[in-house]
Amino acid sequence: MTAYLLRRLPSLALVLAAASVLIFAVIRLVPGDPATALAGANATPEAVEAIRAELGLDRPWVTQYFAWLGGLLTFDPGRSYLIGGTIGSLITESLGNTLLLASSSLFLAVLTALVLGPLWAGTRKPWLEHLLTGINTLAVAVPTFVMGVALILLLGVLVPVLPSGGVPRDGLLANPSITVQYLLLPAVCLALPIGAVLTRYVAESLRTEMAQPYVVTALAAGVSRRRVLLRHALRNVLPTSLTVLGLQTGALLGGAVLVEFTFSWPGLGLLIERAITGRDYPVVQVLLILSVVVFAVLQLLTDVAHALLDPRVRLGGAR
Numbered sequence: 001m002t003a004y005l006l007r008r009l010p011s012l013a014l015v016l017a018a019a020s021v022l023i024f025a026v027i028r029l030v031p032g033d034p035a036t037a038l039a040g041a042n043a044t045p046e047a048v049e050a051i052r053a054e055l056g057l058d059r060p061w062v063t064q065y066f067a068w069l070g071g072l073l074t075f076d077p078g079r080s081y082l083i084g085g086t087i088g089s090l091i092t093e094s095l096g097n098t099l100l101l102a103s104s105s106l107f108l109a110v111l112t113a114l115v116l117g118p119l120w121a122g123t124r125k126p127w128l129e130h131l132l133t134g135i136n137t138l139a140v141a142v143p144t145f146v147m148g149v150a151l152i153l154l155l156g157v158l159v160p161v162l163p164s165g166g167v168p169r170d171g172l173l174a175n176p177s178i179t180v181q182y183l184l185l186p187a188v189c190l191a192l193p194i195g196a197v198l199t200r201y202v203a204e205s206l207r208t209e210m211a212q213p214y215v216v217t218a219l220a221a222g223v224s225r226r227r228v229l230l231r232h233a234l235r236n237v238l239p240t241s242l243t244v245l246g247l248q249t250g251a252l253l254g255g256a257v258l259v260e261f262t263f264s265w266p267g268l269g270l271l272i273e274r275a276i277t278g279r280d281y282p283v284v285q286v287l288l289i290l291s292v293v294v295f296a297v298l299q300l301l302t303d304v305a306h307a308l309l310d311p312r313v314r315l316g317g318a319r
Contacts, residue, residue: 019292034081034279077286082278098267104187109195117202139196144255148189148262165264186263194248201244205237246302250295
């Protein structure tokens with residue numbers, strides 16, 4: 001396992017380095033000048049240039065990049081141009097809310113796949129298979145923000161059983177039962193497409209596994225189909241399902257931006273929306289590189305879990 005990890009770390013470092021350069025360059029190619037936005041519409045050119053010099057925007061891009069990279073490596077990403085405060089404090093205030101939303105959505109997605117995937121693969125009732133296919137297709141096809149608006153109208157307005165957005169007045173930790181009510185709609189909205197993809201993958205993988213010779217032999221020997229499916233076939237498809245889960249986690253983090261905006265959930269999604277709207281370069285840069293780091297680390301952890309479950313991956317990586 002150590003040799004496997006050592007083989008993966010250089011590629012991880014290369015991905016993060018390339019992402020940092022790309023993010024830094026693309027942000028500066030976006031139209032608009034933060035110094036002008038900060039100075040105001042009626043500011044004189046001299047005032048704008050003074051702000052640019054104060055922010056370090058008049059220095060060469062290479063100098064700015066290495067200064068920014070040095071701040072990241074020393075855990076000092078700098079200050080916000082327009083929102084105000086240090087970037088570290090802004091991220092700390094929002095990160096917990098995003099992690100709560102993302103982890104809840106991931107739990108719902110995995111639970112859905114583990115329940116509906118075997119049910120879909122093992123059913124012999126045409127009506128149930130058609131129903132599951134329709135629900136799955138709908139969950140994948142409908143954009144997250146459309147699904148969010150539909151859930152708000154249905155369960156927050158027409159049948160007001162859940163809050164339509166925001167967070168409890170006393171905070172998320174004051175009353176967990178109230179927090180769950182505020183969390184449920186955005187978590188379900190974010191989990192639906194991820195859970196649908198995982199469910200379809202698990203179901204198709206189980207169908208393929210159930211056609212293997214060992215399954216046919218077990219069924220011929222009198223072992224129940226349900227027992228073979230849940231105790232043997234499902235165990236064999238879990239390693240590859242972890243890889244799909246890791247990829248879908250990246251999509252989940254991206255979808256969290258729209259979901260947080262739709263439900264007014266005060267997480268990193270709302271923070272990056274404010275930063276992009278105000279052309280707050282330092283905040284946008286740090287949030288983007290943070291998302292890349294999280295996605296890359298999740299992919300590494302997924303591969304490690306896959307290697308632990310499937311020795312062939314571990315042994316192949318050691319050669």
